[in-house]
Amino acid sequence: MKKSISIISVILSLTLLLTSCNGDNQKEKKSSQTVDTKLIKSTITATIEFEDYDDIVLELYPDLAPETVENFVTLAEDGFYDGLIFHRVIDGFMIQGGGYNENLKEQKTSSIKGEFKQNGFENTLSHLRGVISMARTSQNMDSASSQFFIVQEDSTYLDGQYAAFGQVTEGMEVVDEIASVKTGSVAASGMDDVPVTPVIIDTITINSGSSSNKNNNKASKSKNESTDKPSKLYDDEDDDIPNSSSKSLEDDDTKTSGSKNSSGNSSNSSSSSNSLNPKSSPGNSSSSKSSDDITSLF
DSSP states (O other): OOHHHHHHHHHHHHHHHHHHHHHHHHTTTSSOOOGGGGOSSSSSEEEEEESSSSSEEEEEEEETSSHHHHHHHHHEEETTTTTOOOOEEEHHHHEEEEBBBBBBOOOOOOOOOSSSSGTTOOOOOOOOOTTTEEEOSSSOTTTOOOOEEEESSSOGGGGGTTTTEEEEEEEEEHHHHHTSSSEETTTTTTTTEESSOOBBBBEEEEOOOTTTTTHOOOOOOOHTTTTTTOOOOBBGGOOSOGGGGGOEEEEEEEEOOOOOOSSBBBBSSOOEEEOOOOOOTOOOOOOOSSSSEBTTTO
């Protein structure tokens, strides 16, 4: 009798342990950010729609980063992001997009003020799993323009250096799926961690609305940029994802053109990519990338 009770006890213990582990795994798949509701008076919903993936739904916080949110919303409503790609993804870190089209041609727009602590702006949103933030160049704190990144794993060392402005409320499994795609290097552009199969943004809608200029923008982009794709984009020998010590989050578009300030003037930056390099000092880029690159972000 005692032996039977012991066996039952062991089985129950194992069941409870497995249940607990499954619960932890479920939690890991969700966004980990907790927003201080006292600081949030209003929110804006944005949905990233893809050609080949399910949607990612975002909750944006204009009370925490007003200019950043306004810039993102304006670009989305103008159809700026339609047809652009996630050009840099690092599994276990983040996915970055909003600066290049499928042919890896940079799409430029005006830059905005960096709304984060190092730039004299109090932003309490932490770079935890599911948070969306702006890429920028390492040399200029006010160089963020259109490129953004979504944090896949907690990266609090970015706090105070990059403008976080919202978080994923639905679709973190899509972020994980994109982060796991095969990547390579594009020698002609000096870019690493580029998805071999383009991850294309169909459109970004705000509050479930659609962009009035979406179709026109797509048409003009396809006409003007259809012949820009190199014959070979990826170097298959460079498919390995760098470890966390070498990740970067810079704006990849700063390499050739330099970053722009809010008035539209370009700065004399030698590295023109908004990069997020997680565990390196801000401003250090792992390559001469030319866009909002995550190398200089970290």
